[in-house]
Amino acid sequence: MSEFVIPGQSPVSLDLHKCMRKTRGGKIKIAAGSKSGLAIKLTIFILLGLTVYGLLTFDYKNIDLAKAINGTWSNLKVLFGQPRLTYSSFAAAMRALLVTFSLGALSTIFGALIALFGALLCAKNIANPIAANVIKGFVAFIRAVPTILWVLIFTVAAGLGSVAAVIGLTFHSAGYLIKAYAESIEETDGGAIEALKASGASFWQIVSQAILPASISYMIAWTFLRFEINFTNALAVGAAAGAGGIGFDLWMAGSFYFDIRELGYITYIVVAAVILLETIATKIKARVR
Amino acid sequence: MLGKNQTFVNQTPLNQTSVFVKRKRTFTLVFLGTLALFLIAAAATNYDVIGGFESIPKAIGWLAKNFVPNAKAWSRLPDILTKLAETALVSVAVTVCAALGAFFFSLLSARTTKVNRWIGRGVRIIAAFLRNVPDIVWAILLMFSFGQNILTGFFALFFATLGMLTRTFIETIDEVSVACVEALQATGATYLQTVFQGVIPSSLPEIVSWVLYMIETNIRSSTLIGVLTATGVGAMFDLYYKRMDYSAASLVVISIVVLVIAIEIISNQIRKVIM
Numbered sequence: 001m002s003e004f005v006i007p008g009q010s011p012v013s014l015d016l017h018k019c020m021r022k023t024r025g026g027k028i029k030i031a032a033g034s035k036s037g038l039a040i041k042l043t044i045f046i047l048l049g050l051t052v053y054g055l056l057t058f059d060y061k062n063i064d065l066a067k068a069i070n071g072t073w074s075n076l077k078v079l080f081g082q083p084r085l086t087y088s089s090f091a092a093a094m095r096a097l098l099v100t101f102s103l104g105a106l107s108t109i110f111g112a113l114i115a116l117f118g119a120l121l122c123a124k125n126i127a128n129p130i131a132a133n134v135i136k137g138f139v140a141f142i143r144a145v146p147t148i149l150w151v152l153i154f155t156v157a158a159g160l161g162s163v164a165a166v167i168g169l170t171f172h173s174a175g176y177l178i179k180a181y182a183e184s185i186e187e188t189d190g191g192a193i194e195a196l197k198a199s200g201a202s203f204w205q206i207v208s209q210a211i212l213p214a215s216i217s218y219m220i221a222w223t224f225l226r227f228e229i230n231f232t233n234a235l236a237v238g239a240a241a242g243a244g245g246i247g248f249d250l251w252m253a254g255s256f257y258f259d260i261r262e263l264g265y266i267t268y269i270v271v272a273a274v275i276l277l278e279t280i281a282t283k284i285k286a287r288v289r
Numbered sequence: 290m291l292g293k294n295q296t297f298v299n300q301t302p303l304n305q306t307s308v309f310v311k312r313k314r315t316f317t318l319v320f321l322g323t324l325a326l327f328l329i330a331a332a333a334t335n336y337d338v339i340g341g342f343e344s345i346p347k348a349i350g351w352l353a354k355n356f357v358p359n360a361k362a363w364s365r366l367p368d369i370l371t372k373l374a375e376t377a378l379v380s381v382a383v384t385v386c387a388a389l390g391a392f393f394f395s396l397l398s399a400r401t402t403k404v405n406r407w408i409g410r411g412v413r414i415i416a417a418f419l420r421n422v423p424d425i426v427w428a429i430l431l432m433f434s435f436g437q438n439i440l441t442g443f444f445a446l447f448f449a450t451l452g453m454l455t456r457t458f459i460e461t462i463d464e465v466s467v468a469c470v471e472a473l474q475a476t477g478a479t480y481l482q483t484v485f486q487g488v489i490p491s492s493l494p495e496i497v498s499w500v501l502y503m504i505e506t507n508i509r510s511s512t513l514i515g516v517l518t519a520t521g522v523g524a525m526f527d528l529y530y531k532r533m534d535y536s537a538a539s540l541v542v543i544s545i546v547v548l549v550i551a552i553e554i555i556s557n558q559i560r561k562v563i564m
Contacts, residue, residue, distance in 0.1 A: 039562040040497055047500070051385040054378035058439050071434030072444075079430060102330035109327050144549035146509040148516055148523075149542055152530055153356070157348030162334035163341045167348070213312065232423050239425045240516045244334075247425065251517075254429030267426050274421045 075260055083264035087257055088249060093269055099162075100238060100245030101273070104230035106166045111173025111230075112223050118174065119181030120207060125190060135178075143175035147233050151241045165243035169233055173226055180226075184218035185211055224281040231277060235270065246270060358540040365537050366544075369525055373544050375439070376521035377552075380507035383443055387450035388458075388500045394451075395458035401470045402462060402480075402488055412455065419452030428514045437519040445514055446507055454503060461495040462488055494563045501556035508549055 022028055085093070118139070122132040151168030158164045192210040201209070238247025246266060253262040331338060396402045398412035427445035435441040469487040478486065515523020522541060529538040 036494065036563045039559060040493055043497055043501075043559055043563070047381060047385050050378060051382040054382040058375070058379070060440065061438055063435065063438050063440060065440075068434045068438075068440070072431055075430060075433050098333050102333040102336075105326050105330040106334065106336060109323060109330075140550060140553070141546060144546040144553070145542055146512040146523075146545065148513040149526060149545070152516075152526075153352065153542075154344070154348055156530075156535075157351040158341075158344035162336045163344055166334070166336060167341060167345065235423050236425050236513050239429070240513055250426060250429060255432065255517075258433070260430070260433065263426070263429060267422065270423060270426070271418075271421050274423070275417075278421070 078260045079264040079267065081264075082261050083268055084261040085265050086259055086262050087253070088262065088266075093246065093249065093266060096244075096246040096249050097269060097273055100234045100247060101231065103162060103165050103169065103234040103237075103243070103245055104227060106162075107169035107173050107234070108223060108227045108230050110166070110170040111177050111226065112219075114170070114174040115177030115181050116219075118178040119185055120211075122178065123182045123185035125186055125188065125193065126203075126206070126211070136182075139175045139178050142171055143179070145171075147172045148237060148240050151237045151243060155241055155243075160242065162244065165234065165237050165241070168241075169230055169237065172233070173230055176229075177222060177226055180222040181215075181219055184215040184222070187218075188214045221285045224284055228274070228277050228281055231274065355535040356539040356542075357536060358543065359536045362534075362537040362540045366540065369522070369537075369541055369544055372522045372525045373548060376511050376515065376523070377508060377548060379439065379443055379521060380446070380504050380511050383446040383511075384450055384454075384500055384503045384507055387447050388454055388496070388503075390451050391454035391458050392496070394455045395462055396484060396488070398455070399459045399462035401467050402484060404480075413459070416452045416455035416459075419448050420456060421452075422448070424449040424510060424514060425517060428517050432518060439520050441518045442511055442514045442520050445518075446511060449510075450503055450507060454499065457499050458492075458496060461492050461499070465495060466491045497563060498556075498560050501559060505549065505552055505556065508545075508552065512545060 088096075118135060121127050122135040122139070124132060147169060150171045151165055154164040154168045158167065188211050192214070193206055196206045196210050234243075234245060235247035235250070237243045238245040238249075239251035242248060242251075246269065250263065250266050250270070253259050253266055330336070394412045394416065397404060398409040398416075400409075403409040424445050427448050428441060431441045431444050435444070466488045469491050470483055473483045473487045511521060512523040512526070515521035515525075516527045518524075519527070522545060526538055526541040529535070529541060
């Protein structure tokens with residue numbers, strides 16, 4: 001026990017051993033236990049528990065796993081090793097790719113337009129708090145419904161075709177972008193808004209002179225991210241809801257003609273398109289920032 | 290004094306356009322670009338703009354009339370909840386398994402912890418490949434050998450999630466643990482000591498946060514894959530939908546929404562505590 005005496009005051013105890021936490025063996029613990037550490041451990045424990053429980057109780061329908069894996073492996077080799085078009089042509093595939101690309105573009109444009117106004121109505125720093133909460137709740141609901149279900153619902157209501165696909169995809173895009181845009185707007189410097197308000201600027205003047213210039217680069221980055229997501233969603237929707245485009249060709253090749261080589265060829269086209277989009281998006285994001 | 294000030298204002302260099310003109314020009318360019326893209330896209334898909342707008346109120350009317358759970362639909366709730374639990378468990382299991390694999394891969398490839406330059410680069414290429422092949426391609430391919438089995442969806446999501454999480458974990462490890470890895474290496478810690486005492490503790494909150502996010506995403510994706518592979522709650526929706534039993538289908542949608550929002554709220558709470 002060491003004591004530290006400041007002249008004129010009572011001695012201060014400097015017994016560090018009282019503050020240390022030790023293991024049973026006498027080693028000093030480096031990390032102190034904290035609430036967040038406990039929460040992380042608990043979360044991981046629960047997730048692992050659910051995983052083990054799930055893997056043990058799934059209904060595997062007595063599948064022969066070794067045979068299935070071997071089959072998939074040889075299919076995989078054919079898919080990527082011998083791509084060939086039998087039922088479709090390169091030009092037709094490109095046209096289908098353009099359709100999928102356009103479905104993604106249309107839903108991104110509509111989604112971004114709706115989201116711009118939606119975000120202005122629910123960003124904390126400019127909106128009426130009650131209206132903001134109502135809209136945020138509504139948007140959370142829209143985002144929770146999987147895209148494919150929106151498309152299938154609109155297919156019944158609006159008929160099969162690009163309209164159902166675009167509107168279905170737009171719902172989810174708008175929900176996603178409203179949240180993203182609102183967060184970008186909330187990061188705008190409050191001083192600029194206040195200064196404009198004090199000088200008597202109208203709501204739209206504040207929006208166009210303070211909010212948009214400050215947050216437009218984030219918004220553009222989010223929009224391109226969403227466009228990438230919408231492209232893959234348009235693929236999926238084409239396959240699962242028959243909405244056309246190259247996703248539908250994928251589904252036809254795999255589940256209708258059972259032609260792995262054709263599936264492989266179309267997969268290569270799709271992967272090339274996705275990589276191209278990612279590269280363009282990264283370039284634009286870099287230029288905007 | 291006033292005159293001096295005015296000359297000062299007028300002295301803007303001629304070759305430097307004002308901020309406002311520049312802003313206007315950018316805005317016009319973005320607007321025209323978007324308009325052109327819109328016109329091309331609408332032409333390529335035969336998109337009927339007016340019909341599209343008209344269909345929205347029609348669709349909402351249809352939804353309000355047919356898409357409401359009735360008594361018969363409620364009697365199906367136990368079946369729906371069983372399938373929903375299956376889908377949720379698959380999403381959790383897929384994400385956790387993929388996260389374990391992704392963590393191992395990201396250790397091999399992150400700048401601070403990689404063993405070898407070539408292994409690091411190889412892992413990055415494989416991850417990019419896995420990420421860019423859409424999950425529906427995996428689902429269609431796996432259907433050939435696995436058939437309409439729960440494992441079809443499991444592996445389809447597994448590959449896509451593995452690619453995605455490997456990239457994010459590499460970024461996380463590089464971002465969070467550079468300083469502590471350097472410090473540990475300076476004290477002469479072994480590789481495994483560096484990983485267990487430095488990398489894991491410092492990057493764990495971020496990693497858990499990403500895993501929670503992927504579970505949310507995978508529940509939505511597994512619904513879609515379920516429609517394709519006839520498993521889980523997606524197949525349930527597809528079945529009722531094709532039978533035109535829309536009120537049961539609406540109950541499926543409502544239960545998915547409740548599940549997704551519940552998971553979102555829980556993971557936001559967890560994030561608040563751990564970050």
